[in-house]
Amino acid sequence: MTARTPRLIATDLDGTIVRSDGTVSARTVAALARVERAGAILVMVTGRPPRWMHEIATAVDHHGVAICANGAVLYDLHTEAVLRARLIEPDVIATTVERLRAVDEELRFAVEYPDGFVFEARYNLGRWDAAALGGRPVDGEELTSRGGTKLLAFHPSADPDTLAEKAAKAVGDLVTVTHSSGRGLLEMSAHGVTKASALAEFCADHGISAADVVAFGDMPNDLPMLTWAGTSYGVANAHPDVLACVTHTTHRNDDDGVARVLERLFP
Numbered sequence: 001m002t003a004r005t006p007r008l009i010a011t012d013l014d015g016t017i018v019r020s021d022g023t024v025s026a027r028t029v030a031a032l033a034r035v036e037r038a039g040a041i042l043v044m045v046t047g048r049p050p051r052w053m054h055e056i057a058t059a060v061d062h063h064g065v066a067i068c069a070n071g072a073v074l075y076d077l078h079t080e081a082v083l084r085a086r087l088i089e090p091d092v093i094a095t096t097v098e099r100l101r102a103v104d105e106e107l108r109f110a111v112e113y114p115d116g117f118v119f120e121a122r123y124n125l126g127r128w129d130a131a132a133l134g135g136r137p138v139d140g141e142e143l144t145s146r147g148g149t150k151l152l153a154f155h156p157s158a159d160p161d162t163l164a165e166k167a168a169k170a171v172g173d174l175v176t177v178t179h180s181s182g183r184g185l186l187e188m189s190a191h192g193v194t195k196a197s198a199l200a201e202f203c204a205d206h207g208i209s210a211a212d213v214v215a216f217g218d219m220p221n222d223l224p225m226l227t228w229a230g231t232s233y234g235v236a237n238a239h240p241d242v243l244a245c246v247t248h249t250t251h252r253n254d255d256d257g258v259a260r261v262l263e264r265l266f267p
Helices: 026-037 054-059 090-103 140-144 160-171 195-205 220-228 240-245 257-265
Strands: 008-011 041-045 065-068 073-076 081-085 108-113 116-119 135-137 150-155 175-178 184-190 213-217 231-235 248-250
Touching: 008 257, 026 041, 026 257, 041 195, 065 195, 090 108, 090 140, 090 150, 090 160, 108 140, 160 175, 160 184, 175 220, 195 213, 195 220, 213 220, 213 257, 220 231, 220 240, 231 240, 231 257, 248 257
Parallel strands: 008 041, 008 213, 041 065, 116 135, 213 231, 231 248
Antiparallel strands: 065 073, 073 081, 108 116, 108 150, 150 184, 175 184
16 A cells, blocks of 8 residues: 555546446545545556547546557546647558568458547457448558557467567567457557656646555556556456566455545555
């Protein structure tokens, strides 16, 4: 437990405060509201793109700010507007895709933008990745014709940890490679862009040091943020690498683990 009241709370969403059924509990919403009422800053730090954030903004009554796309986008939850974006340049996307196709021809690609996304026909669309939310299929060079906030590479059967390790060796000099799910889905941002880099920049703008930050997470894409923050918590359902690096653990996402800590920090 931190010895002083934190100035900023940074929390991941899916698997951390979002429950397995896709909801945020009333207890967690109430705990998050305590943060801003106490005068601290609440930052949602997520791999989600902005187009996935409306329901979260609504669920938390538009409290706080969000860092989306693993650090590539700063997003205002109060107004639901993109404030800043860090893009992967088109030529870097093209070279990254070319190298990864050489690693495994089963990989299929998609590119996230601040205002939508495009995907190859073979890409496996999840429940959020629907044309109604701004996505459209593309062929050939169009996939790499525009800079994006995140490059996605999906493999239908690969182990995510093994796939991420191979990809980092192949393209780690071009982009930052991570993953945040139990399936073979790689998430790549511009080189050096992580949840930690974006959070550190935000904190510097507000005169906040890492020592005054408490962070929560559950997956490998949270590791940079969790190691940067002065105090870090992994939920009990977290990836083993997360549980090995955090300073504390708390209950599972389905058991309001983050809320339990916030209730103690902001009584």
